[in-house]
Amino acid sequence: ALKSNRSRTLGMIVTSAHNPFFAEVIRGVEDRCYQAGYSLILCNSDDIDAKQLSYLETLRDRRIDGLVVMTAENGEGFLQALSALPLPTVMMDAEPQPGWDMTVVNDDSRLGGRLAIEHLISRGLERIALLTGPRDHARSRERLCGALGALKAAGLGVPEDWQVATDLMLEDGHRAAHLLLADPGDRPDAIFAFNDLLALGCLRAAQDLGLEVPRELSIIGYDDIEISAYLNPALTTIRQPIYDLGTTAVEQLIARLEGSPFPGQTQLAPTLVVRESVSRVDR
Ligand code: RIB
Incomplete structure (x- = not known):
């Protein structure tokens, strides 16, 4: 042979x-x-x-x-x-x-972006900020497109300064959330973080600022890495x-x-x- x-x-x-x-x-x-x-x-x-x-x-x-x-x-x-x-x-x-x-x-990130926003809206949340990951990242762009489409369909939008481009690690979410949450008079009700590490960073920032999640701030992530189910509060997320x-x-x-x-x-x-x-x- x-x-x-x-x-x-x-x-x-x-x-x-x-x-x-x-x-x-x-x-x-x-x-x-x-x-x-x-x-x-x-x-x-x-x-x-x-x-x-x-x-x-x-x-x-x-x-x-x-x-x-x-x-x-x-x-x-x-x-x-x-x-x-x-x-x-x-x-x-x-x-x-x-x-x-x-x-x-x-993954179908456009669908995932839409699902995250539809969930927030179905819970009555409308002041939504986005931690979008890197702007030139194909998955981030798709998630953003799905998210903005779902907001538009509900007659909502996101101010430019609430669409924050980030890298994708814990410290990036932590830093960005601190900036987003700095002004008590003008805070989002919810943050959609484009991966779970960013969402974990947001959770920590909320805790630093004495904000109770989810009563005072809702957070939704993306990926569903294993640790997300074990956090307190456990993370609502989009599972890939x-x-x-x-x-x-x-x-x-x-x-x-x-x-x-x-x-x-x-x-x-x-x-x-x-x-x-x-x-x-x-x-
Ligand atoms: O957490 C890593 C992220 O980078 C994932 O969401 C993956 O899809 C990529 O975008």
């Missing part, structure tokens, strides 16, 4: 495993690789261009069969180098790139099927390696998880 020149090794370049969200995606990727008899080489790029490029070279030298990329920042240099690789690639948290052997797997995003990426890569064409982009549906951090306002 002909010997396959496959290495049965896949590569993954990921922003950073600091955020528990990425750790759970990686879990899904690794589990599915193992089940299918593939090894995985995992590279943390920290969104640093030079690291992304150097890992691409390493992975190519290791003769991987395919690649999963989940990086928040995709500079031109990195995209060009990726597109030049003769390797099937699944990108996550990204936009489809026409003309390459690639596909994308994401985080583990399934990872397994889906690998399934698509393996199907492609076995000869199927890549599908167009895949979007998994997020869902609302109601816990304790959003109040009900009786009007």
Whole structure:
């Protein structure tokens, strides 16, 4: 029989495993690789261009069969180098790139943004601020679009200074919420944070300021990382099927390696998880 020149090794370049969200995606990727008899080489790029490029070279030298990329920042240099690789690639948290052997797997963030706002509005909350994550981040843009669409449909809006662009870590949520909540005469009733780490930072800021959540301030997050269910109050959030995003990426890569064409982009549906951090306002 002909010997396959496959290495049965896949590569993954990921922003950073600091955020528990990425750790759970990686879990899904690794589990599915193992089940299918593939090894995985995992590279943390920290969104640093030079690291992304150097890992691409390493992975190519290791003769991987395919690649999963989940990086928040995709500079031109990195995209060009990726597109030049003769390797099937699944990108996550990204936009489809026409003309390459690639596909994308994401959550439907537009739907998620809408679900979060509809929940707040259904609870009678109308003075809503948004911590939007980075403006150039594809998922953030989609969440913002869904959120603003739902507000508009209800005849509401958000003042510019209540749409705050942030990074996505705890301290970013904490800092932004302190600024948003500084003026007792002009505070939002609710904050929609575009990931759970930001929401955790908001919760801490509210506590610093002596505000009771949810009686005086409601907070809704996005992702549903494991710790969110264990907070006090437990975080109401939009759940991404985080583990399934990872397994889906690998399934698509393996199907492609076995000869199927890549599908167009895949979007998994997020869902609302109601816990304790959003109040009900009786009007
Ligand atoms: O917490 C990490 C966030 O970055 C997730 O919401 C993911 O979808 C990306 O936007």
